[in-house]
Amino acid sequence: MSGKTLFDKIWDAHLVRSVPDGPDVLFIDRHYIHEVTSPQAFSGLRQRGISVFRPERTVATADHNIPTVNQHLPIADPVSRSQVETLEDNCHTAGITYFGMGDPRNGIVHVTCPEQGYTLPGMTIVCGDSHTSTHGAFGTIAFGIGTSEVEMVLATQCLLQTRPLKMRINVEGALREGVTSKDLILYIIASLTTGGATGFFVEYAGKAIRSLSMESRMTVCNMSIEMGARGGLIAPDEITFSWLSQIPALSDNPAFERLVDNWPSLRSDTNAPFDSEVTFDAQLVPPMITYGTNPGMGMAVDGIIPLPGEAGPSANGSYLKSLEYMGFKPGMKLLGHPVDYIFLGSCTNGRIEDLRLFAAAVAGRKKAAGVTALIVPGSQQVARQAEREGLTHALRLAGFEVRQPGCSSCLAMNDDKIPAGKYAVSTSNRNFEGRQGPGARTLLAGPLTAAAAAVTGRITDPREMNLRW
Amino acid sequence: MKREKFTILESTCVPLPLENIDTDQIIPARFLSSTEREGFGENLFRDWRFDGNGNPVPGFVLNRPEYRGEILITGSNFGCGSSREHAVWAIADYGFRAVVSDSFADIFMNNALNNGLLPVVIHSGLLTQLTALVTEKPGTRIRIDLDDQLLSVPGTGLRSGFPVNGFRKECLMKGLDSIDYLLAMKEEIEAYERSR
Structure with a gap:
């Protein structure tokens, strides 16, 4: 019997129903939202006369249109200000945790949510933003969705989604001096082209990937979408858990301790089938x-x-x-x-x-x-x-x-x-x-x-x- | 919520044969600050369609009166980049009901289907033929039959099947909304939550 990929292990653990001749119904552990792609989703809920199903699973931050100077002042542009205020109102009404401009937890959704301990190995994570693939660095299935899907997750905590194909990208060897993980992912994308991984979910593996810091892994996974991939993940390891254990909100959380006990299962089996596999030599990356x-x-x-x-x-x-x-x-x-x-x-x-x-x-x-x-x-x-x-x-x-x-x-x-x-x-x-x-x-x-x-x-x-x- | 049903579409076409058209070209980020779903059509392909002073760029296909229609014919990997559904809203708001290419970006494809905009994937050889035909003969009509999953050019032998997921097809043809489908299975979702 062939083994399972890490991707399939996580997907199957979140499968609520397989629709015949249709997509799967996937349960979503974490839903991140921001001001640009969420307002129409909340309007949709209001039109339907329903409320957010599981507000505790959604986290919001204002990031896309906020100024980077004078954040203590109201946003000067009235349209941008209205968009951020709409997010704040929607979160307040629904009981969703919100990191507004100036909040010590505010930041770009894909930077702050891992820092605050929301992104954990084995989770399914979505956000109305294509760079949600970033969170795959922690061994999660994380991908970007459109606003109708944001509404879907707010309404039901589930998503209708077709299971993608699986690709493994192995990077062997070690990166040279003066070469960063950004160079590595630009090198991979240049090789596979901007649409080369369309239809696939990527697992990054190999010695060069395993030796990257969490920040560097996030950079790699972040740009998975730039070759068309649905997302990209990396199996969690000691580097992952050591990074997470520094987060105050997690250090004495029993759920986190259980997760640490279980982490060896969060990896692709040795004989797991991939639909496509490519290997790169890190030494060659300039x-x-x-x-x-x-x-x-x-x-x-x-x-x-x-x-x-x-x-x-x-x-x-x-x-x-x-x-x-x-x-x-x-x-x-x-x-x-x-x-x-x-x-x-x-x-x-x-x-x-x-x-x-x-x-x-x-x-x-x-x-x-x-x-x-x-x-x-x-x-x-x-x-x-x-x-x-x-x-x-x-x-x-x-x-x-x-x-x-x-x-x-x-x-x-x-x-x-x-x-x-x-x-x-x-x-x-x-x-x-x-x-x-x-x-x-x-x-x-x-x-x-x-x-x-x-x-x-x-x-x-x-x-x-x-x-x- | 009920949506417009999609069964058969027969229309003239607009050819835009470029590869890797990203959603930033379809609707630039500076137009994303609206909290509504409507009105994005006026800025569809904004920076290709209008110059820096807001004047129409004469050569751009949407500014050429001979090219009109509800079908956009475009190049590979259409809709790549940002997940912004505003791109689909802009295309639909402008008046397109189907986009034909040999490949689409995944998120764009889902967004289109969730808004009743039909992404039609055909073989790249046929796409090249079709693009040449409608470019040389503006006013050429294309017929898209969703039930039969068949694209054809009436009066010519050009025809091709195209794939559509069965669930999506039923939603499109009956004007059903996939959120209603999930809302109807709340108990099953709650049972899943309890089982974890």
Whole structure:
């Protein structure tokens, strides 16, 4: 008899009913909500005349459209303010825990919810946000849903969902000096392409994955959606449980102790069948940067933009349109290309480890003249930690602006927009046209490559910089 | 809640043959601050459709009067990126009832089905033929029969079956809402909770 994947173990444990010739009815342990994709779901409940079924299983935070300055003041933009107030009202009425702007637990939903101990191994977690895959780092089935599905979960704590195919991505060996987990996931996405894992749920495995910190694992799982995967998870291990045991809310919780006892079962059986399996050698992963308008258009920071025909399935009209938007040409090198903006933050790279890496890398240098840099901690807790460790102070002395937490320039719903035509090296997750503001040109990279660009004003190989990390 | 039923759609088409069209292009984030479901159609493909001053971009397909219809024909991996259902609301609000491609992003597919917008997956060879045909002959009508799961171009031999999950198909054809389905099984959900 063949074994079971970790994914199937968790899925089956949450199966309420299998609909004949239809999707499964899956019970949801945790539902995270934010201001942008939830208001219409609450309106739907009101139209139906029903209330939230299990409010204690939902947690809310305001993150997408909040400003990253003057958070003690009301939000200036009336439409954004109304959206955040609507979330607050909806949570208050339903009895849902809410981390409003300025709350010490506020932050980007995928940064703060793990920090606060809500994300635990073996759970099913959904949120009206595609980067919900982040929580897979803890050995959960976590994925993004639409607003109708948010309404479905609020109404019934269940979701109608078709069981995806399973893919295992093995990363063997060890990452080289100067290469981060962000580089690793950009490398994987560049290899599999932006739609290459559509229909699949990924399990990341192998020595290089097991040796990553929890923050780094979250960065990897976060970007699973950028290759089309429904989500991505990593089997929990000592690193997971050691990280979780630092959370005050969990340290003396008996449920957590039971979970620790059970964690050895939360892994794929050795003979578990996967529908697809690929293996990468971590040694081969360079510092990466994207040159186009989807996250699959990535290359080594010292690489050459592929010529049409070499770039795989994307080498057609869409490919050239993408390069034209970026102001690049096939065959071009990006090393030395001037950069206007740096963004360190987002649910991909807005954690304490990212701030530490960036701060260590720029230590003893100054931000390059002409570069505007936004450093945006992913949560209030990250901001406090950065203060405590002296990172905020050091960064300010080096000429960097450290903002208050939020999604910020990753999707530019607030004022943190990159102007049209400007080049931004961003540690966020999407380089889509206009993602960081209309006409903005985004180059996705890891925190070290961002740091190297921040102090030189140009695209720079962090390995050539004698940076400290 | 009752929804509009989907049975047979016959319409002219709008071709937008680009790959990997992400939901940020369909509806940019700066238009997501509304707390309503309506009104997103006016900003559908905003930054391709209008220039920085709000003037229509003449070459963009939605600004070309010869291309009109309720069917959008597009490229691979349509709807990738953000989970924003606003993308589906914008497409439907603009007046489309079906989107034809050779592949869709998973979340977009679910969102479309939950809103009665039919994602029709056909073979990439046929998609190329279809795109060429409707681009060269604007006004070409395409027929989508959900019950028979058949897409065809009347008057030509072009036709293809397409997959739809049986449960989803019944919901679409009868105008049923999948939340009602789950609400009707509350006792079973509570029994599951007790069994854990």
